[in-house]
Amino acid sequence: MKKALERGSLMGCSIDSLVPARFETRTVTGLVKGHAYSVTAVEECKPSQLKESKVRLVRLRNPWGQVEWNGPWSDNSKEWTTLSKTEKEKLQHQSAEDGEFWMSFEDFKKNYTKIEICNLTPDALEDDKIHKWTVSVNEGRWVRGCSAGGCRNYPDTFWTNPQYRLRLLEEDDDPEDNEVGCTFVVALMQKNRRKERKMGANLFTIGFAIYEVPKEMHGNKQHMQKDFFLLTSSKARCKSYINLREVTQRFRLSPGEYVIVPSTYEPHQEGEFILRVFSEKKNTSEEIENRIEADHPVPAPASAGEESEEDQQFRTIFQEIAGDEREISASELKNVLNRVITRHKDLNTEGFSLESCRSMIALMDMDGTGRLNLQEFRHLWNKIKQWQGIFKHYNADQFGSINSYEMRNAVNDAGFRLNNQLYDIITMRYANENMNIDFDSFISCRVRLEAMFRAFQAFDQDGDGTIRLSVLEWLQLTMYA
Template sequence: MEDFTGGVTEFYELKEAPKELYKIMKKALERGSLMGCSIDSIVPARFETRTLTGLVKGHAYSVTAVEEVRNKESKVRLVRLRNPWGQVEWNGPWSDNSKEWATLSKAEKEKLQHQNAEDGEFWMSFEDFKKNYTKIEICNLTPDALEDDKIHKWTVSVNEGRWVRGCSAGGCRNYPDTFWTNPQYRLCLLEEDDDPEDSDVGCTFVVSLMQKNRRKERKMGANLFTIGFSIYEMHGNKQHMQKDFFLFSQSKARCKAFINLREVTQRFRLSPGEYVIIPSTYEPHQEGEFMLRVFSEKKNTSEEIENRIEADHPVPAPASAGEESEEDQQFRTIFQEIAGDMEITANELQNVLNRVITKHKDLNTEGFSLESCRSMIALMDMDGTGRLNLQEFRHLWNKIKQWQGIFQHYNADKSGSINSYEMRNAVNDAGFRLNNQLYDIITMRYANENMNINFDSFISCLVRLEAMFRAFQAFDQDGDGTIRLSVLEWLQLTMYA
């Protein structure tokens, strides 16, 4: 049903059906949803076998109506089903010729369009339906699949995303160090359902998480991931939620289980408000694309939470006046030894930095590459000479010391590298607010095959970020967050950085 319509399907085992199943089915039919049900047969050989009650095991029935009628004693809930064979019907209470029909008025019979015919369609009580059938599937259709204006349609929002290994494939809540890096979607539930009979109304919505392209990739040996989602309440936060939020917040709702199906779907009811949905694979580092859909009875909005891109320190801090530290004096000595009162080139910068950095055994680094040193000169070279004077060099060293402290904080195991998830926090600590797309790029560009980033790559990344933020600010004279560059300016900017 889903593949033909593009809808979202809910599955209910009738033994464990929610207490409001009758209402769910009634509302589903009012929305033009498609409904099918079946009776499980444990033995495959018994599929399509007729039981004494006239029902057929291992066979698909459609649900065509749900009604409540009043007979002499009380109200009775009824379900109308259809056997697609066009024959073979239920022969129990409320079947075509049963005595129960005699208890109804003519008007009630007309309301149910009751007729005695071997047409495969029959009524049965809702209680008998639950006792005899094993499962029901409800395919909720998107508004564009429904042409009838009288049908009360769902409000639907659709978001497409991906999990990227080393960046946004954080796994489930069992992995607190990485869970927060998963894509996050803000869901605003704006209005309560129209349900005068229900004192505890709230907003009804259905969340569907589908993994994309896995069937196509099965030929290459890819299996379905085990997927699921959690929902947390949030209060006006416009930024990607960080690790601490999930360490100290309970989820408001979640899917029943993580499961290796193409799609996981579940119905919820929550108070109006703002929530964040976290779709994830069960284990971290599993890379794939997904589609997250939300169907709600009333208006809802959902969108990916993306950080505003900004930097705290795009302008270099002036060198502090006052007494030189022992390290500064050492630097001046090495600088003068190499350059005298002149300026130093990238090769000479590499020599100076690596002589100092080798004294920091805790960094476990082989030193800076020539390419990194060229980028550093591009960052600090205010006069466009391609070299650094002592003052520019001092600025640079102060930056490197600050970044070195951040690196050491995350390099707690003294391995000489930090992993790509820690890199997100390290970049944030250095004063750069980025979004998922940029973290993806940083991981692809600077991490090794084990998703680790060494000290040289870490400094290179921050140098590049600082340089590009600073260049952007220089061009963004009116501060509107957009710039216009000629091809020459674009190439000068990117080739030198």
């Protein structure tokens, strides 16, 4: 309470009543049940006639302006006679029916059942004497099928939730405490739920968990994977998941790096949120975002002596369809691929669509003819086999599709590093209504990613990660991708 007042926080307290009819009823001590009081000061004083070295006092105010506490340390109580004039002046003691009164901290704990602290951001405080909170603010969202993983009870998807790296850099200034610790408050607030109430939206049940980052991973901005959460217990967490607009809790942990994982209780619930961290000393809090990059080595074409039976079959089919032109169009490519792919019963696919085949040709068509020769086709087929292996790895249930939550790892395995926004877009673009991605959509996504990375790298001559395109170049790039 003392630290909160030092930082300009607002505090209120009340006495809960289990019987609604007894709200606003006065007790024998002069306190009112179900009534809101404000805490205006906390002080320590040294009575001259008592053995105790110090007495801790709390000053409260009844907004009615009357009806005050009548117990020890009330306006006219005998306890004030034990204080010196200097102590009384320090406490600004006066006897008046103004609604403001003092009481001992012990009586405060015995009588009041709830205390609420409102921490103000530094921009709301103008007094330079106040020890301001250090605040970091992050906005995020839970996207169904990608980053709405639910709470820790759902280990298969929990790790996909947004993650925020918290660095507690300095310990508290607390001369009365020999422990090394950093005090901070985490506040998770839902956005826009009240605005969407007229459309039937209710508040989600939300909460968060905090995990300590191993020293060997300090400074690593990689998204924590499923295995980390399966093998690591949370260092701290909110008391309970609850359907309130904001969930707030105070913690004290050793200086170091931590990961905060905000989530809804149930998975697949889509919404926006704000995550704020208030600390007494300096902290940094940021969303874990992968650096966007691609590492996709070109598969070496197999030599004639290394051709598998399937490769020989493809060569025969290709020559049969290509004829004397020795090149195939998108519709002919569709015919070639589907004659072989549909034999893979474990993929449970009806084959590639014409649009997917057009995208494949755009990726592999090095001479700009809109058709593929045998060498370009062989290069494409090697890529498809590589991607097929990744797809089968994540197709654990053998139903011919992968869960959209696994798409993040599948994309990583294919050599692409994307941020959370791009994973959200991929899920919305390629997942079906059941949040599954079939083989055709999986390959289409890989083709699209590689084509866009390749085009960007071609324009990024100086390698600074920024390009400038004319309208014509932009349209040429996007229309043929």
